[in-house]
Amino acid sequence: MIRRFSQLLTLFRDVFMFLKLRYLHPYKAPADKTILVDFKNPNLYHRYFYNLLKTFRIAGYYVHYPMSFSKFRNLRNGDIYIALLFKEKGLIDIRNKKVKHHIAILNDEMFSADYYKTYFVDQNAEMNSYHVPMSFHPYMYHYGHWNRPLPPVGRRKNAVFAFGNFDRTAYKKIHRAPFHIINRADLIDFLGTKPNFISVKSREYLTNLIEEDIDGRIVFAEKCHFEIQGEKVREHLSHFRYFLCCPGVFAPLSHNFVEALSANCVPVIQKHTLILYTLPCSKIETQ
Structure with a gap:
């Protein structure tokens, strides 16, 4: 019973955070500094994946990483360092929207661990x-x-x-x-x-x-x-x-x-x- 309650509580928290990041966080994408992230398996890189996206953000890039709710839950409740991506306001944009201009795409095929x-x-x-x-x-x-x-x-x-x-x-x-x-x-x-x-x-x-x-x-x-x-x-x-x-x-x-x-x-x-x-x-x- 306790385990079931804990699972439901985690689900409600995930839903709330997902909706918050999707609809309540304003993002302004500079046309010349947008990075599109298309990683299917970022867990392979654990803490280094967070560091990679964080350093892009520090450098002034807009990091667009569109994802479904299931993927959001997987990343948020998996590696503790990847989960940091969702705890910082304005670090990544997870909305499924089209970006007209981006200077680079980051995907699994480009990287090797x-x-x-x-x-x-x-x-x-x-x-x-x-x-x-x-x-x-x-x-x-x-x-x-x-x-x-x-x-x-x-x-x-x-x-x-x-x-x-x-x-x-x-x-x-x-x-x-x-x-x-x-x-x-x-x-x-x-x-x-x-x-x-x-x-x-x-x-x-x-x-x-x-x-x-x-x-x-x-x-x-x-x-x-x-x-x-x-x-x-x-x-x-x-x-x-x-x-x-x-x-x-x-x-x-x-x-x-x-x-x-x-x-x-x-x-x-x-x-x-x-x-x-x-x-x-x-x-x-x-x-």
């Missing part, structure tokens, strides 16, 4: 192709943290900073991917034995640490001890000169790479050739 094949097997030699650039975590865009002005800081700490989840089980799975890279679990286990390693246990500790002389140190804020909130990520990064960009679960780089660059942190990565165009490489001196 097989990044590993293109980059590692074909060695990035595929012609007439384009790598969608790396981007922030979706919540950084959704909550507007990605471009907020950073507070002024004094001299940056000549130290290496890292934060995030270092789950010892999940992050060892990267060995299944078709490349060789040190997983973040092994990284923290190795660096944690060094005399210049600092483990941050609280916000107060990190705040006090920034006021001290920590040049040459390796500072880790592990999520299980202290989780840095999204709105504070770039601010904390701005205090350090270097950021250790650990790999994801199945990817050689994570969204923290872009977040570090946005705060003018020098990225410390194992495979600098993964970036297009290849980053210059140099050494870091630590105590």
